[in-house]
Amino acid sequence: MNETLLMIPGPTRVSSRVLKAMSESIVNHRSAVFGEILTETNEMMSEVFQTQNQSYLITGSGTAAMEAALGNVISEGDKVLNIVGGKFGERFMQITETHGGVPVELEVEWGNAANPEDIRYILEEEEEIKAVTMVHNETSTGVENPIEEVGKILKDFDALYVVDTVSSLGGADVQVDNFGIDICVTGSQKCLAAPPGMAAITLNDDAWKVVDKTESKTYYLNLKKYRKSGSKAVPETPYTPSVSLMYAMNEALKIIMEEGLEARIKRHEQAAKATVNGVKAIGLELFASEDASSSTVTAVNMPEGMTDKNFRGTMRNKYRIELAGGQDHLKGNVFRIGHMGNITHREIISTIAAIEMSLKEFGYEVELGTGVAAVQESYMPGNNSLEFF
Ligand code: PLP
Known part of the structure; x- marks a missing residue:
């Protein structure tokens, strides 16, 4: 099979080491051997x-961890400040409503990052906000939100700080403890470069105090059960986990440890910079404001007159490179390049080259090689390049 290069913001390409780990024999999930794998993972x-907290793996996609986060701290009528600047900010708001919470929405224009001072203002004005939700990397718009600055503001308030790092953890700097994050969630299939289907959550003591006082309406996602099973002499998950995906996560995380978190984050930053430089050199416009642009996904305005079907169809069918489209009102108006997980200069160069060819084929004035040259330049020594990959 001619494998398509996944340049989408998840799922991302999974290394052969991880795929091989998944093919190991299934063991009893209530056994010492699995307990060891679970603990290590x-x-x-x-x-x-980057936390001293316990983390918990949940068999389910990233949304399962988002729902676990809110479903265990919200009681009927609780106010939650939802910062909404895209599809996943909206999702947190919908989950708030699903669990009987009352959303207080801070609407942020799609393409911009949230302004921390707006958050302070709302917290000062509105009484009894129980939690604040923020999406670190708004995958739908290619915007990275200022989670560190918001964490500093939240230190002055009682509200729990709940952060979605589904498309940033393992690719951008997420310091749960230092940034004052009370609950943080992520998914397997993006920067962690594992297959889809696993979610992870971590909670600090402040969050657990709220969880212990809250009557959770979730059954599968009841975090008290995850804590209880996880603290047994032989740690377990409350329900049968995907054993194969646990092997995959274990291997994917080992690869991250081997690369080193710092080097991995730098590699992502460099891929983002190279992508942005390549796209701009071709003459395309970024969708997100540049000071807020994400280090894991770049959203680009579709050039006028080009249809999503022609552009992404050509990229997929002719050049075997999968790009993501726009979501909701951005459908057809934006395309997104994911550069997360195992991505290096090789994939960025190929992607920008294929974008040039696809645009030229449809009559756009593109001088072949201009975008590629900008990418190459971004990776040259002296341009903040990595010493190794
Ligand atoms: N949050 C963000 C920022 C995401 O990008 C995604 C998926 O794209 C999700 C949450 C939801 O994750 P999943 O599709 O794994 O449920």
Whole structure:
């Protein structure tokens, strides 16, 4: 099979080491051997979250962890400040409503980052906000939100700080403890470069105090059960986990440890910079404001007159490179390049080259090689390039 290069913001390409790990025999999920794998995987997860907290793996996609986060701290009528600047900010708001919470929405124009001072203002004006939700990397718009600055503001308030790092953890700097994040969630299939289907969550003591006082309406996602099973002499998950995906997560996290978190984050930053430089050199416009642009996904305005079908269809069918489209009102108006997980200069160069060819084929004035040259330049020594990959 001619494998398509996934340049989408998840799922991302999974290395052969991880695929091989998944093919190991299934063991009893209530056994010492699995307990060891679970403990090791959770511990590595906490390292990537940069926290001293316990982490918990949940068989389910990233949304399961988002729902676990809110479904265990919201009671009927609780006010939650939802910062909404895209599809996943909206999702947190919908989950708030699903669990009987009352959303207080801070609407942020799609393409911009949230302004921390707006958050302070609302917290000062509105009484009894129980939690604040923020999406670190708004995958739908290619915007990275200022989670560190918001964390500093939240230190002055009682509200829990709940952060979605589904498309940033393992690719951008997420310091759960230092940034004052009370609950942080992520998913397997993006920067962690594992297959889809696993989610992870970590909670600090402040968050657990609220969880312990809250009557959770979730059954599968009841975090007290994850804590209880996880603290047994032989740690377990409350329900049968995907054993194969646990092997995959374990291996993917080992790869992250081997690369080193710092080097991995730098590699992502460099891929983002190279992508932005390449796209701009072709003459395309970024959708997100540049000071807020993400280090894991770049959203680009579709050039006028070009249809999504022609552009992404050509990229997929002719050049075997999968790009993501726009979501909701951005459908057809934006395309997104994911540069997360195992991505290096090789994939960025190929992608920008294929974008040039696809645009030229449809009559756009593109001088072949201009975008590629900009990418190459971004990776040259002296341009903040990595010493190794
Ligand atoms: N949050 C963000 C920022 C995402 O990008 C995604 C998926 O794209 C999700 C949450 C939801 O994750 P999943 O599709 O794994 O449920």
